[in-house]
Amino acid sequence: MNKSAIVNPKIVEDYTIKYLVGVDGGGSGTRIIVTDKKLKILASAQGDPSALGQGIEKAWRAIVDTLARAFHYGSIPVPMLSECAIGLGLSGANNVIWKNEFYMRNPGFKNIIVDTDGFTTLLxxxxxxxxxxxxxxTGSVGMVMNDKNERKDVSGWGFPSGDEASGAWLGLRACALTQKTIDGRRADSALSDAxxxxxGKEPSQFLNWLGNAGQNSFAQLAPLVFQAAPHDQDARELLFTAGKEIEQMAKTLDPNNxxxxxxxxxxxxALIPYLPEATRKRNQPALGDSTIGALLLIAEER
Amino acid sequence: MNKSAIVNPKIVEDYTIKYLVGVDGGGSGTRIIVTDKKLKILASAQGDPSALGQGIEKAWRAIVDTLARAFHYGSIPVPMLSECAIGLGLSGANNVIWKNEFYMRNPGFKNIIVDTDGFTTLLxxxxxxxxxxxxxxTGSVGMVMNDKNERKDVSGWGFPSGDEASGAWLGLRACALTQKTIDGRRADSALSDAxxxxxGKEPSQFLNWLGNAGQNSFAQLAPLVFQAAPHDQDARELLFTAGKEIEQMAKTLDPNNxxxxxxxxxxxxALIPYLPEATRKRNQPALGDSTIGALLLIAEER
Structure with a gap:
């Protein structure tokens, strides 16, 4: 990135603003980067979750705490919040009520733009x-933005019915396969063992685990599917099915490639090897992550 | 049924016992039948849920209340509980702790046998x-008993990972198909409309519904899948997949038919038309329901 990327005059011309902050906030943590107005990265840090669904006040506290830690790690004297412009990609920002309340509780940032973490990932x-x-x-979402800045998204409908190909989706299906192994509907397998x-080893412990498991717990099992795939055809097929779900999302977002x-x-x-060939070939590594996208959200006027 | 079915001397020879009671208790209600010692049906009633997972005391209260109502409906003066022998097929009775506590809180029935509602359905x-x-x-379970009274069961691992072919399983998948229709991954369809x-019509209302939906809510959608099947190939395929799951359970229970x-x-x-042919042909209508099975549980010594 270079200075020409900055087209937001509110920030370029406002001499009181010294720092740009990019925030990626989800249900398992918050990641922050800090740059100067030329987008030179000065500091970064990780902290507590800031998904809006877990509470607006909790989200702001996690963000402000993590930002303070970033300045500390970067050996930069912590500035006033009014010297910062902040862009945030937050899980839950598609809920207009939560998003508005989040704006209203801005603890003093000079400029602020909030969008979904899906959109900042795209940026x-x-x-x-x-x-x-x-x-x-843990979940899944697809998003497209065309040259008219028009957006569309797919998936992201949540657990347990949606979020195809996600960690929780894979974990749910890994449990179904394991249950079939235990009660004899399927042969013993590497996946079920894992x-x-x-x-908890015993079927009764597994039953108890299932009774308490939510989206995050199921997502913890996803790595086991990848590890078992070379030795377990059902696990392998599950990953290829996930690959097809991703392809369907990509095709819906951009039917003409x-x-x-x-x-x-x-x-x-991790799922790239399991994508159908045409989609696998189209895939390009991301230029930057969601914190970079959050930074672009505030740095570029859109 | 005839008197020869009664082989339990504890009941036949105990002249203080006047009535046999069969109870099917689940998460959505309790069904009770009352017979004399020749298994002649005298009365029946339905009442509140008595699944053990919702609380032992609550279960007993629902059972005693429903039994009183059955005697009332049958115009039989309500007897002392000690004049009744009761067999119960209860959801949750595979949990030994719950089952023992249920036995300990017997409010006064002379004889009592508790087993799972799956087993009484089988009987x-x-x-x-x-x-x-x-x-x-709402859920699903398969069970077999051979001529040595040995049992085995499959499925029944619960929501959201298991209970293949069940109402909640179908509803979860109906939602996934509907989500794909809304965000453009699938063409408009009868199922998604329904x-x-x-x-709640609007996607935002649907999202809200999904956020609050549990096993029972998803199961409410199952009839919509059957209604849409003639007009929606994905819905039809889902029902055939459910049929295959049922066949897999049946084959695991009794591999040699x-x-x-x-x-x-x-x-x-409702799923019988969607079973693979061989399994569809093997299917025989049940002689009696789970309340009859519960009655046999106490009437026959096993």
Whole structure:
């Protein structure tokens, strides 16, 4: 990135603003980067979750705390919040009520723009330019922005019915396969062994684990599916099914393959070998992550 | 049924026992039948849920209240509990701690036997004789008993990861298809129209419905899948997939087709047209329901 990327006069011409802050906030943590007005990275830090669904006040506290830590790590005297312009990609920002309340509780940042973490992932992946992404982690979402800045998204409907190809989606299906192994509907397998070991060995412990498991717990099992895939055909087929779900998302976002595509997120990257060939070939590594996208959100006027 | 079915001397020879009671208790209600010692049905009633997972005291209260109502409906003066022998098929009775506590809180029945509602469904379906069942409702479970009274069960691992072919399983998948229709991954369809109409028409209302939906809510959508199947290929395929899941359960229970098979439950019966042919042909209508099975549980010593 270079200075020419900055086209937001509110920030360029406001001499009281010294720092730009990019925030990626989700249900498992917050990541922050700090740059100067030329977008030179000065500091970064990670902190507590700031998904809006967990509470607006909690989100702001996590963000302000993590930002203070970033300045501390970067050996920069902590400035006044009014010297900072902040862009945020937050899980839950598609809920207008939460987003408005978040704006209203701004603790003093001079400029602030909030959008979904899906959109900042998209901005980061293609450097703010038109393109599409499919982001796969605990949940999944696909998003496209064309050259008219028009957006569309797919998936992201949540657990347990949606978020195809996500960690929770894979974990739910890994449990179903394991249950079938235990009660004799399926042969013993590497995946079932691994799931049982993780969830407590005895079927009764597994049953108890299942009774208490939510989206995050199921997502914890996703790595076991990848590890078992070489030895377990059902696990392998599950990953190829996830790959097809990702392809369907990508095709819906950009039916004529006109824009660059990035499959993002730790699980998205792990699933690349399981994508149908045409989609695998179209995939381009993301230029930057969601914190970079959040920075572009505030640095570029859009 | 006739008197020869009664082989339990504890009951036959105990002249203080006047009535036999059969109870089917689940998460949505309790069904009770009352017979004399010749198994002649005298009265029946339905009442509040008595699944053990909702609380032992609550279960007993629902059972005693429903029994009193049955005697009332049958114009029989309510007897002392000590004049009744009671057999119960209760959801949650596979949990030994709950089952023991249930026995300990017996409010005064002279004889009492508790087992799972799956087992009483099996007993009812085959008149207490060896056989197998696959019972499909909000959840699903398969069970077999051979001529040595040995049992085995499959499925029944619960929501959201298991209970293949069940109402909640179908509803979860109906939502996934509807989500794909809304965000453009799938063409408009009869199923999606019906689900959206049920859950609140606007996608935002649907999202809100999804956020609050549990096993029972998803199961409410199952009838929509059957209604849409003639007009929606994905819905039809979903039902055939459910049919294959039921076949897999039946084959696991009785690999050599040695025993009679009954597909039970309201949804199980609705899925019969979607079973693979061989399994569809093997299916025999149940002789009696779970309350009859509960009665046999106490009437026959096993």
């Amino acid at each position: 980061g992946a293609h450097g703010g330019k038109p393109g599409s992404i499919v982001a796969v982690g 799931v049982l070991k993780y969830c 006109e824009l660059p595509l990035s499959i993002c997120g730790r699980l998205g990257e | 009812g379906a085959h008149g207490g004789k060896p056989g197998s069942i696959v019972a499909v409702g 689900v959206l109409k049920y859950c 040695e025993l009679p098979l009954s597909i039970c439950g309201r949804l199980g019966e």
